[in-house]
Amino acid sequence: MTYRPPKIPTSYITAKDVWLSRxxxxxxxxGAAVASIVPAVAASAPISAAKAEYTVADKLTPRTDVTxxxxxxxxxxxxxxxxxxxxxxxxxxxxxxxxxxxxxxxxFGFEDIMTMFPLQERVYRMRCVEAWSMVIPWxxxxxxxxxxxxxxxxxxxxxxxxxVVRPDEMPxxxxxxxxxxxxxVEGLRLDEARHPLTILAVGIYGETLPNQNGAPIRLVVPWxxxxxxxxxxxxxxxxDKQPSNTWNTTAPNEYGFYxxxxxxxxxxxxxxxxxxxxxxxxxxxxxxxxxxxxxxYGEEVASLYNGMDLKANF
Amino acid sequence: MISTVILRRxxxxxxxWLLYLAGLLPAAWQFYLGATGNLGADPVKTFELFLGVWAVxxxxxxLTVSPLREIFGLNLIRYRRALGLLxxxxxxxxxxxxxxxxxxxxLHAVIADVxxxxxxxxxxxxxxxxxPLAITSNSLSIRRMGTNWALLHRLVYFVALCGGFHFYLAxxxxxxxxxxxxxxxxxxxxxxxxxxxxxxxxKSGIRKQGQHLPSAAPN
Numbered sequence: 001m002t003y004r005p006p007k008i009p010t011s012y013i014t015a016k017d018v019w020l021s022r023x024x025x026x027x028x029x030x031g032a033a034v035a036s037i038v039p040a041v042a043a044s045a046p047i048s049a050a051k052a053e054y055t056v057a058d059k060l061t062p063r064t065d066v067t068x069x070x071x072x073x074x075x076x077x078x079x080x081x082x083x084x085x086x087x088x089x090x091x092x093x094x095x096x097x098x099x100x101x102x103x104x105x106x107x108f109g110f111e112d113i114m115t116m117f118p119l120q121e122r123v124y125r126m127r128c129v130e131a132w133s134m135v136i137p138w139x140x141x142x143x144x145x146x147x148x149x150x151x152x153x154x155x156x157x158x159x160x161x162x163x164v165v166r167p168d169e170m171p172x173x174x175x176x177x178x179x180x181x182x183x184x185v186e187g188l189r190l191d192e193a194r195h196p197l198t199i200l201a202v203g204i205y206g207e208t209l210p211n212q213n214g215a216p217i218r219l220v221v222p223w224x225x226x227x228x229x230x231x232x233x234x235x236x237x238x239x240d241k242q243p244s245n246t247w248n249t250t251a252p253n254e255y256g257f258y259x260x261x262x263x264x265x266x267x268x269x270x271x272x273x274x275x276x277x278x279x280x281x282x283x284x285x286x287x288x289x290x291x292x293x294x295x296x297y298g299e300e301v302a303s304l305y306n307g308m309d310l311k312a313n314f
Numbered sequence: 315m316i317s318t319v320i321l322r323r324x325x326x327x328x329x330x331w332l333l334y335l336a337g338l339l340p341a342a343w344q345f346y347l348g349a350t351g352n353l354g355a356d357p358v359k360t361f362e363l364f365l366g367v368w369a370v371x372x373x374x375x376x377l378t379v380s381p382l383r384e385i386f387g388l389n390l391i392r393y394r395r396a397l398g399l400l401x402x403x404x405x406x407x408x409x410x411x412x413x414x415x416x417x418x419x420x421l422h423a424v425i426a427d428v429x430x431x432x433x434x435x436x437x438x439x440x441x442x443x444x445x446p447l448a449i450t451s452n453s454l455s456i457r458r459m460g461t462n463w464a465l466l467h468r469l470v471y472f473v474a475l476c477g478g479f480h481f482y483l484a485x486x487x488x489x490x491x492x493x494x495x496x497x498x499x500x501x502x503x504x505x506x507x508x509x510x511x512x513x514x515x516x517k518s519g520i521r522k523q524g525q526h527l528p529s530a531a532p533n
Contacts, residue, residue, distance in 0.1 A: 061355075069355035077489045080354065132356060179487040251486055269433040269483060271423060276356065276416075283348040283357045288418055 044207035049119035049139040054197060056123055056296070061134035061279040063205045069278060070212045071128065072231055073179045074163065074170040081172070082212035089169045091208075091215035091232070100160070100237035103151035110216050114202065116149070117141035121206070122199060122220075127261045127295045129225035129247075133275045138220055139203030144194040152190065152238050159193040160243035161186045161219060162235040180246055186230035187243030187257065188221065189304075197222055197300055200233075223297040225259040256314040260305070261295035265314045330396050337400040340368055341407055358415045363484075365408040370481055370495050372401035373474060377502040384509075395451055398470070402448040405441050405477075433483040440476030443469050471506060474499055 072082040075089075094110040108116075119139050127133045147159070163184040167174040173182050192198060201220045202209060209215040214231025221228050227247050237243075247255035254268055263273045274288050281287025294301050305313075344364050348357045376397040382388045417424050427434045447467055449455075456463050478499045481492060488496075 065355035073487065077485070077487060079356070132359070177488070177490045177493065247486075254486065266430070269431055271427065273423070276358070278355045282351060283353065283361075283415070287358075288420075 044203075044210055046207050047119060047139055047203045049121040049203070049206070052120035052122050054120075054122045054124070056125055056135065058123075058125060058135040059280065060123065060137060061277075065279045066134060066136055066204060067210050067212060069134075071130075071226065072172075072212055072214065074172045074182070074184065074232075075212065076172050077179055083210070085171050086211035089166070089211040089215070089232075091211060094216045094234075096217065096233055096236060098146065098150045098236045098238075100239050101153040101156035102238050103153060104149070106150050108146075113146075113200075113217065117145050119202065120199075124197075124220060124222035125295050126220075126222065126226055126229075127275060127291065129227055129255065129259065129267065129272075131267075131270055131272060131275050131291075132278055133289075133291075133295075134278045137205055138199065138201040139206060140199040140201035140220065142196055143198045143200050143219070144196065146200060146236075147194060147238075150238075155240050156238035157190055157240045158238070158243050159188050159190060160235075160237040160239055161188075161230045161233055162237075163230055164232045164234045180250060183234075184230060184246045185243065186219065186228055186245045188228070189242075190238070191304055192221070192301075195301060195304065197297060223261060223294040223301045225255075225261060227255065228259050258305075258310075258313050260301075260310065260314075261291060262293055262310055262314065263291040264293070265311050326392060330393060333393055333396045334400065337372065337396070338403065341365060341404065358411065362408060362411045362416055365404050365411060366481070366484070367491070369401055369404035369408055370477060370499075372397055372404060373477055374495060374498050374502065376401055376470070377474060377499070381502065381505050399448060399451055402444050405444055409437075409441055433480065436476045436483065437480040440473050440480060443473050443476065447473070471503060474503055 068083045069079045070082040071079065072086075075082040075085040092110060095107050096110075096113070097105075097107045099105040119141055121137055121139055123135060123137045125133060126136050143159075163182075164170075165173060165183045172179060188198070199220050200217055201214075202217050204210075204213060209218065214229070214233075217233055218231040219229050219233065228245070242257060245255075245257055245259075247259075248257055261272075266272050272291055275291045277287050277289050280289075292298070341364075344353070344361055347353045348361045351357070353360050376394060379390050379394040379397065382390060413419060413424060417427075428438050447469060450459065450463065450466060459466065478496060482488070482496055485492065
């Protein structure tokens with residue numbers, strides 16, 4: 001597939017000194033090791049990332065909206081629950097086990113990841129299946145880079161992801177009303193996982209991920225509905241069978257495996273033709289905009305689905 | 315003696331107006347928060363959901379008045395009209411916010427929503443049934459319609475069914491609040507189904523106790 005980068009305004013091109021300062025994330029890695037001794041690393045630490053060409057010119061969603069309006073059922077069902085109930089969550093120390101159909105199964109420490117993969121800033125549109133959207137500056141690296149390290153076998157066709165289970169730190173995972181079956185799981189086809197737009201994010205707005213946004217590491221697949229972006233990942237497995245994904249098993253008629261953003265395939269309970277762009281409008285001013293196929297990334301990803309019935313494979 | 319009756323009447327009148335005032339206060343406060351930009355990232359959705367939940371609360375309160383009187387002997391019937399109308403007002407606000415602030419008056423989108431989605435259908439049906447009930451809630455209608463009025467206002471059970479389904483379908487995963495309110499609505503409707511049997515048993519119980527009394531004649 002060919003990737004044509006979008007037109008980049010000069011304002012998006014980073015000065016070299018700023019770009020070079022990304023090496024300071026190495027010192028952040030050291031800092032994180034220290035921080036892991038201190039309990040409750042709720043405060044975000046600054047990280048540096050190179051501006052990437054994968055950027056959209058849309059107006060950014062204010063940071064307070066990105067960090068207080070979240071779906072992360074491990075911390076509760078309300079949009080404000082994750083930011084209110086996640087203070088006790090300890091994102092460090094952290095390891096991710098990468099296994100399955102790979103030549104080199106590896107368990108990565110979070111510090112290893114921070115030094116192994118150069119970070120890039122990517123400004124992506126994020127379209128939630130609930131018909132709202134944001135524009136978020138992520139700091140992360142291509143998932144493909146991590147997959148390269150473990151060398152997927154020829155037989156691997158899919159990538160399965162798993163979120164941490166910690167009822168003591170995640171109030172949504174305990175109690176009488178359990179919303180979902182834990183752990184939260186997600187999956188991608190291997191070619192989707194290897195696509196240059198697919199990233200593992202460790203930060204937003206130039207700082208480490210707040211707990212409510214999926215600390216310390218999460219998936220971002222900008223042409224798919226937000227629920228595909230699994231948070232607080234502890235395991236990545238390569239497999240030859242289509243992995244199950246939590247929302248699909250919870251409500252198969254409402255949420256598919258692919259979950260590509262598509263204005264022409266309505267959700268059973270609402271239309272997907274338009275979306276409310278968070279942070280754009282207010283109470284009275286218009287903030288509803290048309291939804292684009294593949295969330296506007298069709299030029300980059302449509303070829304992944306050539307000949308596929310997008311209505312049947314929603 | 316007369317003065318206490320007058321005082322009580324005056325107080326009752328005031329209590330009802332206080333109920334209206336207190337009942338509309340949450341909507342007014344939330345509207346103020348929204349208008350001043352203090353309702354979070356998605357203020358329209360937040361306001362819309364808030365109004366819907368309060369409509370459900372007043373629906374439950376309205377349906378609780380009869381069982382309270384019949385089972386516990388607590389008579390709050392004079393507040394029932396206000397509670398029912400507050401439910402209607404909140405549904406009306408909820409619908410208005412959906413139409414104007416959420417869908418931004420794009421009517422073809424709204425019509426497509428109503429025609430295609432059971433979730434929206436149930437909500438609209440509940441609202442449509444509520445309207446004649448609200449219109450005929452005045453004393454004049456009650457007097458003029460006679461027994462028909464009571465018959466018409468039994469439609470409130472369909473409002474509860476439609477509203478309950480709408481509330482049930484609103485989210486993919488039920489919250490504890492939804493579990494509680496849906497359980498209450500179900501119990502209140504079940505009570506209506508069981509009521510004739512309960513009344514018969516009560517009556518026969520009285521008859522057994524007072525078999526020797528001539529006043530036990532059926533009525």
